[in-house]
Amino acid sequence: MDQMNKFTLQFRAGDIELKYQKQSIQKLLKPLHYGLLLMSLLLNTIQIITVTTRESFQLPFINIGFVVISLFSFYIVYKKETLTQKMMTIENAYILFLQLNFTASNIHGQEYYLYGSSFSLIQAVTYFATDFYLSCPSVIMHLIFRLVATTLYAGRFDLVGLGLTITTAIFLISVLYICNRAQRQQFLLNFKEDTINYQLQTLINKPFTKILFNEKKLQIDVLQVNKEHQFLGYNQDLCFGCNIRNFIRNCKIGDRALEKWIIHDQNNLQENCLAIVQRTKIKIRLCQFNTDNSLILIIENQKVDTKQKKVPQFIKSQLIEQFLISKKTLFNMQFKFGVMSILMLSQHKIKTINIVKLLDKFLNTYVFSGKVYLNLNGNKIIKLKTYALYLKIFLIQVFNIIQDLEYSQNIFNEICINNFDNYLVFELRLSNKNQFLQLYEKNFFIKYTEQHLLVTPLSLDLVFYFNKLIPFDETDSQL
Structure with missing residues (x-):
């Protein structure tokens, strides 16, 4: 089954599309967008000054409008980078109006050709940088606008110009489709390879x-x-x-x-x-x-002691009894969780866990400087079938790290959860992500358990992708 929509080329799996957009924005769109904005602001400012001083202080409203849109676009992308492509598409459409500054009456013929070609090339850069579902309608609308504007200025309708416009649209849209599809297929190939490489240790x-x-x-x-x-x-x-x-x-x-x-x-x-x-x-x-x-x-025949050294049941019972009678201070709870992590290590039982219930328990146990909001994106109950004890160990260590960071004024205010077909996306909202990631990568328990739980290693965005595709089903008891 094709994993991309045949017409828009978007990935059918929302989590893969999200990762593709994040990679595209960070590696290409943001640097390109800021570069085009800087160039546009500089050239339009020069044009505004030139026109204002030379032509009896006449205001070039088209250029002023583009400067306003550029500054607005910079602010929007700075606040929400996921809108980068849409803002670039809007700016690309406005470039058409800039071309109206140059007519046969106020510029020499060869210069008119130079400006028209340059504007077309700048727009082509944006076509190839943005996704096909945005670039395709942009190409059609831009070529129609140029054809209509040329007909009105020239005062006559040119059949050859119409034919050239239609031919250009067909060829350009075909090339954009092929290039964007190839780019997405390469990303999908790399994504699958990274996922397989990460899971090889478990397999x-x-x-x-x-x-x-x-x-x-x-x-x-x-x-x-x-x-x-x-x-x-x-x-x-x-x-x-x-x-x-x-x-x-x-x-x-x-x-x-x-x-x-x-x-x-x-x-x-x-x-x-x-x-x-x-x-x-x-x-x-x-x-x-x-x-x-x-x-x-x-x-194949490396001798490794794979037998689990189980803790005797009477010792477990005494430890649990000791935990119940001890004061529920933060120090005692962290000690209790640390001992539990050791006891549960190397136990591969698969169970279904109520994630909301488990997170509520941790949020009520640990003490943070402010209220932590649990954002379930419209879901009331979220369950995950996985290595249950490993997940508990993993989350204990994550919350221990966050608790330690609270003393260094690292603000923790939200946990955001998205439920997809193959993954459970779990995002932490922290003020200092670098500090968390440094402690996370050094944690022994996390190193041991994450390869069984996560699809890909954690990156600086602090988004965990918990795997739902568990290879073996040993038990299915509810927690």
């Missing part, structure tokens, strides 16, 4: 590395590593790339180093191989990752 619960032979640099690039310390020859003083390259160099299959196989004869490598590393026989598996032509190397 492959063994020591593995994802590698790619770089023909330009003539070296093996290490793209991803899981359980790096379980590769024979691991040295904590070296980076993970150097450790993996040393392992590949010292690993022999038959009478050849694995490095030689990968560089010169990768196609003849068997999927399952018996290898020797430091006089130790190990079984490895090699899989071709077709998305980016990389190779996944998995250590």
Whole structure:
């Protein structure tokens, strides 16, 4: 099933469209918009001064109007960057009126051609920068406006001009459609690849590395590593790339180093191989990752103690009893949550959790400087089927970090939740996001649990994408 609308090219999944818009705004639209605004303000100011002083203080209302729209657009985009494309489309339409400043009576013929071409090129930049559902109607309306204005000024109707306008519209719209579709397909491919890369650690619960032979640099690039310390020859003083390259160099299959196989004869490598590393026989598996032509190397028979060391039940009971009789101070609650995190670690049971009820419990337990608003976007009950105990550990640590940041005047005022088909989007509204992210990335419990819960790693926007597609269903009890 096509994931894009056939006519507008927008993604059918709202969360993917949101991520695409955020990336497009940050990488292209905002810098381009501010650059065009700066250029427009400068040139229009010069034009206003020139016309006012040379032509008996006559006011160029078209240029003044464009300056006002530019300043208004700057304010709107600064306040709400999601409106960047729409404001650029409005400015692009107003450029048509600027062209009315230049007529055959007040400018030389060749200069008239220069100004007309320049305005058209500036508009073309905006066409290609904005989405197809905005650029397509813009092209049609702009060409109709030019045709009508030219006919009125010339005093006659030109069939050749009409034919050229229609042909230009068809070709330009076709190219815009092809380019925007290709751009979105590339984003979708990268999004899926990033999602798969992030989930590989959960899917492959063994020591593995994802590698790619770089023909330009003539070296093996290490793209991803899981359980790096379980590769024979691991040295904590070296980076993970150097450790993996040393392992590949010292690993022999038959009478050849694995490095030689990968560089010169990768196609003849068997999927399952018996290898020797430091006089130790190990079984490895090699899989071709077709998305980016990389190779996944998995250590199959690494001896790892996977048995869970369960805490005796009588100790759990005594701890719970102790928690109940202790004073409900902030320090005691944080201690209780810390012990619970240790007890619940490494338990993979899947359950359905009432997210609203769980968040209300945390908001009532922790003390913040102001009221924290829980924005459910119209939903009354939101449930998530996931690794329940991991989610509790994860949220405990998140709230602990926020509680610690409150002492450094980091204002926390809202939690915003959006419920999509495949993801639950959970956004924190904090005044200092950098400070939170630094503590988040250093937290041991978060590092352990987030790979089982989130689709992609957390970024500076502090938006968590909780995965709804759980591979195994062990139980379905309600919390």
